[in-house]
Amino acid sequence: GAVVSQHPSWVICKSGTSVKIECRSLDFQATTMFWYRQFPKQSLMLMATSNEGSKATYEQGVEKDKFLINHASLTLSTLTVTSAHPEDSSFYICSAGGGRDEQFFGPGTRLTVL
Amino acid sequence: GQQVMQIPQYQHVQEGEDFTTYCNSSTTLSNIQWYKQRPGGHPVFLIQLVKSGEVKKQKRLTFQFGEAKKNSSLHITATQTTDVGTYFCAGGYQKVTFGTGTKLQVIP
Numbered sequence: 001g002a003v004v005s006q007h008p009s010w011v012i013c014k015s016g017t018s019v020k021i022e023c024r025s026l027d028f029q030a031t032t033m034f035w036y037r038q039f040p041k042q043s044l045m046l047m048a049t050s051n052e053g054s055k056a057t058y059e060q061g062v063e064k065d066k067f068l069i070n071h072a073s074l075t076l077s078t079l080t081v082t083s084a085h086p087e088d089s090s091f092y093i094c095s096a097g098g099g100r101d102e103q104f105f106g107p108g109t110r111l112t113v114l
Numbered sequence: 115g116q117q118v119m120q121i122p123q124y125q126h127v128q129e130g131e132d133f134t135t136y137c138n139s140s141t142t143l144s145n146i147q148w149y150k151q152r153p154g155g156h157p158v159f160l161i162q163l164v165k166s167g168e169v170k171k172q173k174r175l176t177f178q179f180g181e182a183k184k185n186s187s188l189h190i191t192a193t194q195t196t197d198v199g200t201y202f203c204a205g206g207y208q209k210v211t212f213g214t215g216t217k218l219q220v221i222p
Contacts, residue, residue, distance in 0.1 A: 032208060043202060044157065044212045060115075093156055095210075102147065102159040103210060 023094030137203035
């Protein structure tokens with residue numbers, strides 16, 4: 001199947017700093033990518049839909065100014081957590097592909113905000 | 115909004131026993147997908163069902179999509195320790211709504 005990578009795989013930062021997470025589709029082009037957040041022992045919650053060349057679409061309750069999404073190319077989407085706080089600590093996962101087929105998930109990024 | 119619930123939330127089984135997780139949606143689903151997430155890992159796609167009443171098998175795993183397309187089930191026959199993980203159902207194309215998940219623990 002298709003491969004989606006994420007970088008970094010884990011990051012620890014101080015409260016108030018910003019963190020950028022990259023999501024890349026390695027062997028296919030993705031006009032649309034999705035960002036999910038997963039808190040411990042919970043399910044995945046869709047945060048936003050990243051659209052290449054246009055603004056991201058955010059789910060209800062997700063602050064667009066806090067979670068900046070940029071889909072710069074057909075193979076790269078970035079999620080920037082601005083002014084991170086401890087409550088933002090979570091597992092962030094991106095996905096790409098789909099249509100009427102499966103979604104391919106990245107390995108995830110574990111963010112810990114001290 | 116759409117809610118997708120799974121029961122049970124947790125299940126411990128002895129190796130060799132069968133396991134079933136049930137998925138129920140508050141609305142009709144266009145499709146149902148099943149994912150497996152190992153501890154510390156990311157969701158891995160298992161299968162997709164599209165047709166009402168559809169049943170698909172993958173070795174020891176049997177997936178079923180309800181007639182009303184609002185529920186689904188995953189049944190594992192003769193569980194093995196490699197089956198450990200959390201199983202999620204999910205509905206929708208691209209923009210996927212995940213179920214609450216069932217965590218399976220297999221006791222050797």
